[in-house]
Amino acid sequence: MSLATNYLGFRLPHPFIVGSGPLTDDIDMVRQLEDAGAAAFVLRPLYEEDIVEQQISAFFHSESHHDSFAEATSYSPDPQQAPGPDEYLEHLRRVKDAVDVPVFAALDGHSLGGWTSYARLVEHAGADALELNLYHAASDPKTSGAEVERRMLEIVRNVKGVLHIPVAVKLSPLFTAFAHFAEQLDAAGVDGLTLFSRFHRADIDVKELEVVRTFPLSDSSELLLRLRGVAALAGRLRASLAVSGGVHNVLDAVKATMVGAHVVQMVSALVRNGPDHLRTLRCDLEAWLAENEWSSLEKMRGNMGFDRISDPAAYERSHFRMTLQ
Numbered sequence: 001m002s003l004a005t006n007y008l009g010f011r012l013p014h015p016f017i018v019g020s021g022p023l024t025d026d027i028d029m030v031r032q033l034e035d036a037g038a039a040a041f042v043l044r045p046l047y048e049e050d051i052v053e054q055q056i057s058a059f060f061h062s063e064s065h066h067d068s069f070a071e072a073t074s075y076s077p078d079p080q081q082a083p084g085p086d087e088y089l090e091h092l093r094r095v096k097d098a099v100d101v102p103v104f105a106a107l108d109g110h111s112l113g114g115w116t117s118y119a120r121l122v123e124h125a126g127a128d129a130l131e132l133n134l135y136h137a138a139s140d141p142k143t144s145g146a147e148v149e150r151r152m153l154e155i156v157r158n159v160k161g162v163l164h165i166p167v168a169v170k171l172s173p174l175f176t177a178f179a180h181f182a183e184q185l186d187a188a189g190v191d192g193l194t195l196f197s198r199f200h201r202a203d204i205d206v207k208e209l210e211v212v213r214t215f216p217l218s219d220s221s222e223l224l225l226r227l228r229g230v231a232a233l234a235g236r237l238r239a240s241l242a243v244s245g246g247v248h249n250v251l252d253a254v255k256a257t258m259v260g261a262h263v264v265q266m267v268s269a270l271v272r273n274g275p276d277h278l279r280t281l282r283c284d285l286e287a288w289l290a291e292n293e294w295s296s297l298e299k300m301r302g303n304m305g306f307d308r309i310s311d312p313a314a315y316e317r318s319h320f321r322m323t324l325q
Ligand SMILES: Cc1cc2nc3c(=O)[nH]c(=O)nc-3n(C[C@H](O)[C@H](O)[C@H](O)COP(=O)(O)O)c2cc1C
Pocket: 019, 020, 021, 022, 044, 045, 133, 196, 197, 198, 215, 216, 217, 218, 219, 222, 244, 245, 246, 247, 265, 266, 267, 268, 269, 271
């Protein structure tokens, strides 16, 4: 039974990828995950704020014009929180040395600026592809969605323009016309789209008057939003599609493939169950396909995508009405 799939131009033996999270921080864990069959790894991102901080301190070491770096006032990075750029590149090299499967680096940022030049350093350090997290916490009433999208497209074009390795973009689900923006990213040449980022949860401690931030592990209910997102894009774009969020068991992977995903990225399920869960999922997927008379994973891909439907918006509205009634 073939579970093989193409993602970002790589031929992978199956669709299970280790997503960006704590599991790729530790080289022993990375080796265990590869032994258990991980098809590829996505490292945690290097953040724009950390890159800018390093650029600023390099600048201050060589110049004395303290007010002349435009980006200097916009960020308040906490250097304790994440590795700096040099440590990041070193970690990337160590992961690359440790495994034979593709390793994708990640950069996370939202503004136009010098941080995107790090894409080239990441490529030189051996990344097989780059995942760009374009997370923008849009909350300024004066900035339109069109402006946010224009800026993101420009970042993508800048990065695509200097790299030889494939570039995937990890998106948040918060776009008004999500499929249109995805189509523009596709036209800008992105090689893959990862749906979707998961947000931290911000609650309020009403006694202490504090914002309480948490990032709980997911469950399969997180998958549903991703299924809808991928279904809307499958068969319409050149870019390959990854589901990230809520893949825990074999049926989650089957559903993701049916809507058109080429791979599934997992973090929570592997944190909860350990590396061996990858082995289980792979066996379960082979067994499920055989039982349900699919000759390969590729044959099944996209059989539940929106491109089968003549008017997806009308289809969704009619289901919305029927469900509520
Ligand atoms: C414990 C944990 C830590 C994570 N850390 C990061 C991170 O540092 N940077 C990032 O971009 N995404 C991070 N993620 C998000 C994942 O990359 C991904 O978007 C999503 O969590 C995958 O879904 P899943 O956890 O349902 O498998 C983290 C996820 C988890 C569960």
